[in-house]
Amino acid sequence: MLNFSSNAPLRQTSKENIPPSGKVEASQVQRPKQRTVLGVLSENKQHGRSVSKGDRFSKHSSVSDSSQHTLLGCTSSSGFDVNVEEACEVVLSASGQEVVSKSYHLDIETTPLQNIDMRLLLGLSSSPCKESSMQSEIDESLMSDEDLFVSEYAEDIHQHLRESEMTLRAKPGHLENHPEITSSMRVVLVDWMVEVVQEYNLRPETLHLAVNYLDRFLSCTALIQRAKLQLVGTVALLIASKYEEIYPPKLNDFVYITDSTYTKGQLIRMEHFVFKVLAFKMAAPTMNQFLRLFMSIHPVCANTENLALYVAELSLMEIEPFLHYTSSMVAAAAFCLALYTVSESLWPDSLSVFTAYTMADIGPCLNELHKLFIGAESHPQQAITKKYKSSKYCHVSRITPPDTLLFP
Numbered sequence: 099m100l101n102f103s104s105n106a107p108l109r110q111t112s113k114e115n116i117p118p119s120g121k122v123e124a125s126q127v128q129r130p131k132q133r134t135v136l137g138v139l140s141e142n143k144q145h146g147r148s149v150s151k152g153d154r155f156s157k158h159s160s161v162s163d164s165s166q167h168t169l170l171g172c173t174s175s176s177g178f179d180v181n182v183e184e185a186c187e188v189v190l191s192a193s194g195q196e197v198v199s200k201s202y203h204l205d206i207e208t209t210p211l212q213n214i215d216m217r218l219l220l221g222l223s224s225s226p227c228k229e230s231s232m233q234s235e236i237d238e239s240l241m242s243d244e245d246l247f248v249s250e251y252a253e254d255i256h257q258h259l260r261e262s263e264m265t266l267r268a269k270p271g272h273l274e275n276h277p278e279i280t281s282s283m284r285v286v287l288v289d290w291m292v293e294v295v296q297e298y299n300l301r302p303e304t305l306h307l308a309v310n311y312l313d314r315f316l317s318c319t320a321l322i323q324r325a326k327l328q329l330v331g332t333v334a335l336l337i338a339s340k341y342e343e344i345y346p347p348k349l350n351d352f353v354y355i356t357d358s359t360y361t362k363g364q365l366i367r368m369e370h371f372v373f374k375v376l377a378f379k380m381a382a383p384t385m386n387q388f389l390r391l392f393m394s395i396h397p398v399c400a401n402t403e404n405l406a407l408y409v410a411e412l413s414l415m416e417i418e419p420f421l422h423y424t425s426s427m428v429a430a431a432a433f434c435l436a437l438y439t440v441s442e443s444l445w446p447d448s449l450s451v452f453t454a455y456t457m458a459d460i461g462p463c464l465n466e467l468h469k470l471f472i473g474a475e476s477h478p479q480q481a482i483t484k485k486y487k488s489s490k491y492c493h494v495s496r497i498t499p500p501d502t503l504l505f506p
Contacts, residue, residue, distance in 0.1 A: 099359035100290055100328045102283040256391055256452065259383040263425050266382040268313030270421040275320040279327055285415050287312075287331045289479035292411075294355055296485055298347050300339055302407065306384035307338035309414045311376065313421065318375050326368075329360050333368045341380050385410040388429035396448050398437065405494040406436035408486040412470050415479065423463045430455050431463040435471065439497060444505050457505055464503065471499040 273279055288309060295305045311334040316322065322330065332352050339346035349362055389406055398406075410432040413420045420428055430453060434445045445457050474483050474495065486495035 099325075099357060100286060102280075102286050102324065102327070252391065252395060253452070259387060259391070260424075260426055262381070263383040266310070266314070266379055267424065268310070268417075268421055269317040270417070272313065272317040272421075273417070276316060276322045278324040279316075279322060281417060283324065283327060284312075284417065285479055287327060288415050289481045290328075291331055291335055292481040292485065294335060296481070298339075298351070300347075301342055302411070303384060303386050304335070304338045304342045305411070306386045306414070307342060307380075307382060308334040310382045310384060311337060311372065311380070313417065314382070315372055315375050328356060329364060329368050330372070332356055332360065333365060333372050336365065336369060337372060337380065383425055385413070385425045385429040385432065388426045389433060392429065392433050392449055392453075395452050396446050399440065401492050401494060401497070402436045402440045404486065404491045405439060405497060406432045408482070408491065408494050409435055409467055409471055411482050411486075412474055413467060415477075415482070416470065419466055420463075426453065427455070427460070427463050428467070431460050431467050434460055434464055435467050435503075438503065438505075439471075439500055461505070464505075468499065468503055 273281060273284070291308060292305060294300075295302075295308075308331070312331055315330060315334070332355070336346075336349070336352050349365060352365055353360065353362055386407070389410060393403060393406075406429075410429060413428055413432070423431075430445070430449070433449070434457075437443045437446070445455070445460060450456060477483070483495045485491065487493055
C-alpha cells in the first residue's frame with residue numbers, strides 16, 4: 099500500500115517485481131525487454147517530410163448526455179447511499195455477477211480490396227509476392243492517402259473533442275469534499291500510477307484516461323477515506339487499460355502491484371462503483387489526444403513532440419491550477435512551450451486558425467506550465483522526469499527550460 103506521508107519514500111514498482119501483463123504469474127517475474135529506440139530528428143522541417151510517425155489520432159470519442167451524477171452526500175438519481183461501502187454493496191446487489199461486454203466479429207470477404215481508403219482503415223498490407231520496387235511505390239502512395247484521410251476529418255474530430263471535454267472533466271477544488279485526502283496524497287498516487295504504466299508498457303493515453311477517471315470520481319463523491327485512495331487509483335488504471343489497451347493487465351496483476359493490499363473482490367466492487375459514478379461515460383478527451391491531433395496539423399521534430407508530451411504529463415500531477423483549464427487549453431500551452439523551448443517559435447498560425455486559440459488565450463496556462471517545467475527537477479516525485487530521461491523520449495527532461503517567456 100502507498101504511504102502518503104510526504105516524508106516517507108514511495109514504494110518503488112521496479113521491473114523486478116512487476117510481472118508483464120498476461121504473460122507469467124507474479125511469482126515468475128522477469129525483467130521486460132527494452133523497447134526499440136527510434137531515430138531522433140533534429141529539426142521540425144526535417145520531420146515535416148515524415149508521413150508515418152508515432153501514434154495516429156484514430157479514436158473517436160462518443161458524446162454522452164451532460165447529466166451529472168451527484169453521489170455520497172448529494173442528490174442522486176441512482177439511489178446510492180451516503181457512504182462508499184454501502185454504495186458498493188448496492189452496486190453488487192443490483193448487478194449480481196461481473197458484467198461481460200459483448201464482442202462483435204467483422205466478416206471481411208476474401209475478394210481483393212480495390213478501395214485504398216478501406217485498406218487503410220483495415221490496416222491491410224500489400225501482397226508480399228510483388229516486386230520490392232512496386233511495394234515501395236504502393237507504400238508511399240498509401241502513406242500519402244493516409245495523411246489526406248486524417249486531415250479530411252481533423253476539424254470534425256477536434257470540434258467533437260472540444261464539445262466532449264466540457265462535460266467529461268473534473269471539477270476544480272474537488273478535494274474539499276474529502277477531508278482525509280490532500281493534494282500531496284494525490285501527487286504521490288499519480289506518481290505511482292506513472293510507474294505502473296511504465297512497468298507494464300501501457301500506452302500514454304491509458305495514464306491520461308486513468309487520471310481523468312480518478313479526478314472525475316473524486317468530483318462526484320465525498321468522504322472517500324485515505325485508505326481507499328490507492329484503491330480508486332488502481333481501479334482507474336484497470337478501467338483505462340481495458341478501454342485503451344489491446345492486451346490489458348489481468349486482475350491478478352492489479353492485486354499484485356498494490357502488494358495485495360486489496361483483494362480481487364474489492365477491486366471488482368470498486369470497479370462497479372466507479373462505472374456507476376461516472377455513468378459509464380469513459381470516452382473522455384485527454385491532453386494526449388489533443389496533442390496528437392495538433393501534431394498531425396503542424397508536424398514537429400521528435401524533441402518538440404516528446405517535450406510537449408513531457409510537460410503535459412507533468413500537469414497531471416497538479417490539480418491546482420490545471421483543473422481550471424480544459425484539456426485542449428493545457429495541450430495547446432504544452433505544445434507552445436515545447437516549440438518555444440526547442441526552436442524559439444511561438445503558437446503557429448496554422449493551429450491558431452484550427453483551434454481558435456490565440457496567444458492571449460494560451461498565455462496564463464503557458465506561464466503556469468513554464469513554472470512547473472522549471473521546478474520539475476526539484477519535485478519530490480520524479481517518476482515522470484525519470485521516464486522522459488530515457489532515449490525512447492529523446493532525453494527531453496534533461497533539456498534546460500527557458501528562463502523567461504517572451505511573447506506578445
